[in-house]
Amino acid sequence: MKIGYPCINNSIPRGTPSTFRLASYSEGKLVQTVKNNLLHLNQILKYNVKNNLLFFRISSDLIPFASHPICKFAWYNFFKSELLQIGDYIKKYNIRTSMHPDQFVILNSPKHWTVENSIRELKYHCVLLDTMSLDETAKLQIHVGGVYGNKLEAMDRFVKIYNNNAHLVDHLIKKRLVIENDDRLYNLKDCIYINQQTGIPIVFDSFHHECYNNGESLKSALEMAMSTWNMSSDGLPMIDYSSQNLGNGTHHKNYNKKRRNGKHAQTIDTKLFEKFLKETKGLDFDMMLEIKDKEKSALRALQMLGLKSAINLPNF
DNA sequence: GACTGTCAAGACCGT
DNA sequence: ACGGTCTTGACAGTC
Numbered sequence: 488m489k490i491g492y493p494c495i496n497n498s499i500p501r502g503t504p505s506t507f508r509l510a511s512y513s514e515g516k517l518v519q520t521v522k523n524n525l526l527h528l529n530q531i532l533k534y535n536v537k538n539n540l541l542f543f544r545i546s547s548d549l550i551p552f553a554s555h556p557i558c559k560f561a562w563y564n565f566f567k568s569e570l571l572q573i574g575d576y577i578k579k580y581n582i583r584t585s586m587h588p589d590q591f592v593i594l595n596s597p598k599h600w601t602v603e604n605s606i607r608e609l610k611y612h613c614v615l616l617d618t619m620s621l622d623e624t625a626k627l628q629i630h631v632g633g634v635y636g637n638k639l640e641a642m643d644r645f646v647k648i649y650n651n652n653a654h655l656v657d658h659l660i661k662k663r664l665v666i667e668n669d670d671r672l673y674n675l676k677d678c679i680y681i682n683q684q685t686g687i688p689i690v691f692d693s694f695h696h697e698c699y700n701n702g703e704s705l706k707s708a709l710e711m712a713m714s715t716w717n718m719s720s721d722g723l724p725m726i727d728y729s730s731q732n733l734g735n736g737t738h739h740k741n742y743n744k745k746r747r748n749g750k751h752a753q754t755i756d757t758k759l760f761e762k763f764l765k766e767t768k769g770l771d772f773d774m775m776l777e778i779k780d781k782e783k784s785a786l787r788a789l790q791m792l793g794l795k796s797a798i799n800l801p802n803f
Numbered sequence: 804g805a806c807t808g809t810c811a812a813g814a815c816c817g818t
Numbered sequence: 819a820c821g822g823t824c825t826t827g828a829c830a831g832t833c
Contacts, residue, residue: 495827508829509811548827555811590825591812604812633814671815750825810829817822 489583489723489773490794491542492785496531503527506551514560517551521562524549525569532576539794540785542583542725542773547612554604554611563618574619583773584625585725586612594656595632595645602648606655613659623662624722628690631666631673631681642677646684662720665690667727668712670698675708679715688716692727693763694751694777705766713772722773729777730759751777755784760791 503523507516528549535543552558563570577584592605609627616625634641649656656664666682667690668675675696678689691712693705700708713724732750755778778784789795 504829505827506810506829508809511830552811557811589812590814593813596813598813601813608812635814804833806831806833808829808831810827813824815822815824818820 488771488792488794489542490540490785490788490792491535491544491583491773491775492540492781493544493587493775493777494546496534496782497780498782499527499530499534501527505546506548509552509555509557512552512557517558517560517562518565521550521566522569525566525573528573529576532573532580532582534782535582536580538782538786539789540782541581542585542775544585544587544775545615547586547588549615550611553615554607563614567618570615570618571620574621577619577621583722583725584616584621585628585775586616586626587628588612590630592629593632594629594648595641597635597644602655606660609656609660609664613663616663617659623720625663626665626688626690626721626725627660627663628665628667628725630669631677634672638672638677642673642681645681649685649687665721665725667692668695668699670695672699674699674701675703675712676701679711682715686715688721688724690725690727692729692777694727694729694731705763706770709767709770709772713770724772725775726772727775727777728760728763730756732779751779754778754780755787757787757791760788764792 504520505524505527507520528545532543535541550562553562576582588608592608593601594605596602596605609629612627616627631645632641649661665688666678668678669692675689675691681687682689689712691709696705696708703711709726712726716722716724730752732752755776774788776785776788786795
């Protein structure tokens with residue numbers, strides 16, 4: 488089991504902007520920003536290795552506007568050696584990686600341009616991971632998409648574009664793509680339906696499952712999701728762990744039991760995490776902590792798991 | 804230096 | 819049909 492956190496490390500000051508506005512796009516700005524982003528990523532990975540946090544979600548904003556038509560720059564050539572170096576470091580210390588393209592990647596949209604944009608975005612992620620020379624255990628995690636008034640049709644549209652459009656969704660994407668159950672549209676059972684017809688592994692999100700499920704127990708749900716992974720090629724199953732932000736959520740005007748307030752907790756609730764560990768005892772997976780204070784909670788989780796000093800490392 | 808509107812991209816929901 | 823909301827962090831313009 489590896490513990491990780493997504494994209495941002497609050498212990499390492501950035502110093503430089505990580506992105507910029509489309510309106511001010513220039514090749515020079517892109518190069519400078521990417522250069523800074525790669526240096527920053529290097530620092531984060533070193534921090535992670537030092538601290539035994541060996542699962543990390545790389546930010547989709549590493550190369551700003553990479554999939555936008557405005558970007559004609561071959562960043563994958565220009566930064567090839569830097570990217571390879573990062574990839575070597577990741578492999579050397581056996582760091583598990585993933586990326587999570589954001590809400591705009593929707594493969595089952597009825598609008599063909601939305602699907603095309605989505606695929607361009609997925610390709611950017613693939614080129615990035617491929618240029619780092621990472622194997623197919625480095626995953627790209629997305630949600631199923633919209634419902635558009637008819638869930639079965641919408642799911643079948645997902646399956647169809649995945650299975651029957653090899654010119655759009657090619658092997659480079661398929662070897663990395665995984666789907667995640669969400670908190671209101673596509674739950675675990677829906678993801679299983681898609682998995683059965685596509686073979687796409689499922690990233691189990693514990694918080695989303697709490698919000699939206701079909702009554703499965705945590706452990707059996709987790710086992711179902713984990714069984715969709717081909718351990719030899721996909722690697723150990725990944726899961727997302729988080730809990731809801733307490734505070735004024737229960738007073739929100741749209742509060743209800745299923746959705747709660749939908750936001751991720753500020754910091755890890757050790758009691759809930761303890762309970763989660765107890766209920767999932769015996770299962771092995773790589774766990775991403777989607778919690779706002781990022782590495783801080785991840786370190787706490789490591790401590791609770793007794794993994795903190797599991798490895799001895801050279802100093803940096 | 805603090806404050807705040809806005810940002811490439813989508814979809815849902817209530818009115 | 820339409821505007822607000824989801825959820826999110828940081829840029830970028832304003833004071």
